[in-house]
Amino acid sequence: MHEYNNILVVVDFRQHEHFALPRALKLASKLGSKITIVSTVYESFIDFIPSASAIDRKTIKEESLKLNTNELKALVDKLDVGNIEINYHSIWSTSIHGGLCDYINKNEFDLVAKTVRSHNVLEKLLFTPTDWHLLRDTNTDVLFVKNDRWPSSTNILGAINIDGDKAHVELNKKIIQTTVALAEICGSSASILNVFPWPIVQFEKFSHLFNGKDLFLEIQKEHKSAVNEFVQSVAKINGKVIVAEGLEPEETLPEMVKSTRSELLVMGSVGRKGIKAAMIGNTAEKILDEIECEVLVLK
Numbered sequence: 001m002h003e004y005n006n007i008l009v010v011v012d013f014r015q016h017e018h019f020a021l022p023r024a025l026k027l028a029s030k031l032g033s034k035i036t037i038v039s040t041v042y043e044s045f046i047d048f049i050p051s052a053s054a055i056d057r058k059t060i061k062e063e064s065l066k067l068n069t070n071e072l073k074a075l076v077d078k079l080d081v082g083n084i085e086i087n088y089h090s091i092w093s094t095s096i097h098g099g100l101c102d103y104i105n106k107n108e109f110d111l112v113a114k115t116v117r118s119h120n121v122l123e124k125l126l127f128t129p130t131d132w133h134l135l136r137d138t139n140t141d142v143l144f145v146k147n148d149r150w151p152s153s154t155n156i157l158g159a160i161n162i163d164g165d166k167a168h169v170e171l172n173k174k175i176i177q178t179t180v181a182l183a184e185i186c187g188s189s190a191s192i193l194n195v196f197p198w199p200i201v202q203f204e205k206f207s208h209l210f211n212g213k214d215l216f217l218e219i220q221k222e223h224k225s226a227v228n229e230f231v232q233s234v235a236k237i238n239g240k241v242i243v244a245e246g247l248e249p250e251e252t253l254p255e256m257v258k259s260t261r262s263e264l265l266v267m268g269s270v271g272r273k274g275i276k277a278a279m280i281g282n283t284a285e286k287i288l289d290e291i292e293c294e295v296l297v298l299k
Contacts, residue, residue: 191239
């Protein structure tokens with residue numbers, strides 16, 4: 001597993017709960033990591049102060065940043081931090097996601113943890129524009145936390161794609177290794193899932209070529225063998241290797257999360273960025289829109 005020595009916790013004071021903070025502290029205590037807690041602040045009224053005014057804008061900014069940092073420290077004072085090294089940082093920025101992404105990209109964080117809201121009825125995670133920007137505009141792994149319950153005695157599901165290019169191969173290895181390591185830390189089962197597409201064949205037109213063989217079963221068998229071989233070459237898992245069929249991963253994966261009763265999904269993203277991502281969206285983002293458990297996105 002990639003070593004998470006330096007964890008960044010994003011606090012959004014627009015939210016009432018900050019579940020990512022105790023989760024990051026728990027993870028840091030088990031991994032020996034240090035933590036930085038960050039939040040953005042900006043007082044919009046400062047833009048309306050006349051330049052000739054006697055009001056000191058610099059003082060307003062300094063006081064706002066100080067107050068914000070004190071609020072971050074107050075959150076931590078309520079928690080058991082043990083001997084974990086904790087740093088605090090307040091960002092003065094008119095754009096929450098802009099300030100956060102810029103700060104993340106200028107520093108060497110191994111993991112970003114952020115609280116994400118879930119729908120009270122549907123249990124789906126409700127991703128904000130800031131969440132999407134953390135995925136699109138940074139190169140750091142992101143853990144989206146939806147509650148304060150530490151995953152234990154449950155299933156952690158790692159989703160891979162063995163049909164990808166070289167970038168996917170390395171990412172698949174990272175997903176498997178991280179899933180296994182987290183399962184060991186949490187006392188959970190580690191399962192690996194790969195979705196392969198249904199074969200689209202005009203059987204009436206080409207049935208004479210198959211000689212009565214079941215094409216689907218042959219493809220499924222071959223795919224299962226390839227997935228098992230790949231997983232075993234990377235790590236030994238204490239759960240299942242699951243091969244599921246479906247035309248689109250973003251349709252199949254959320255269903256597999258439900259059926260396996262997974263509390264954490266580990267997945268990768270090598271998707272598009274910038275305008276292309278905004279217009280089309282990558283597979284990871286389509287899946288996240290339908291997911292019902294916590295998610296760790298590896299990059």
